[in-house]
Amino acid sequence: MTLLAEPVRRDGVWQGVEADRSWAQEIDALKKQRNAVILAHNYQIPEIQDIADFTGDSLALSRKAAETDADVIVFCGVHFMAESAKILSPNKTVLIPDQDAGCSLADSITAEQLREWKAEHPGAVVVSYVNTTAEVKALTDICCTSSNAVDVVASIDPEREVLFCPDQFLGAHVKRETGRDNIRIWAGECHVHAGISAQHLAEQAQEHPDADLYIHPECGCANSAIYLSGEGIIDRERVHMLSTGGMLEHARTTQQDKVLVATEVGMLHQLRGAAPEVDFQPVNDRASCKYMKMITPAALLRCLREGKDEVDVPAHIADKARASLEAMISIGEPGGGE
């Protein structure tokens, strides 16, 4: 085996290692030594997706990892995702290749802010999207994913007020679909999804009049897609509001030649692999999450060599956070969220 270059920390990112054959061999050998399973989120770079044991969306990956007999879970994604893996597998070691890989959406609401919001609305039911920290999940009654957010809110007594956080676009989608007035929505957003605007969508839809549209409900353009289809500017049949897992399922059976995709660009690698005959194009080709891209080949190598960075969630927080995830799972198939 050729000796690989040493990972170096430069500009806040692990760098200096090529994702070549020697790298893949060393990753594989280290993985076996540690009895580790490598999970990669759909927004990871293709090299990381291709070397992972499982690729998918955050919750589906955590549930899958909990079922394996691996001692170590290496989560190639952002920090809250690794926390969810730890919550569902408290007896396994969970590693993230770079603990600074955060999430602007999860950072939209802190535990302190949620505590204050709850105090202002006693008796309300708190529904949180899975893109939240473990501490926020621990203060939540029921978690939700983008696949089941509507069902989760619909399952709550219509007389009870609902506090929905942190994503305002997903919240607006849920409010519209359930027709519920007593839902308060936190004004959080993901900077990547919010950057996929109505203008991008309208331009692309007009340029490609025969293409289907796959839209993640977190996108800034989600509301405009509904509006544009209501106005007859986009054919309603062309608009599909889907989680990342839902996009893959749809891709496998679509009869369309071309599909426009409104979510983070990393998703295109999985879609093109699932349906090579379909032309998948991004609605905004600059919609790339810098946090997801912090998981570089160098970061993964260092992670497996040194057993870093370990992610832990204190038991009293993990137990409560697990209860809010389990409350969601008991309502129905959660799909995978982002």
Ligand code: SF4
């Ligand atoms: S794409 Fe947005 S929601 Fe997803 S991890 Fe990045 S910042 Fe968070």
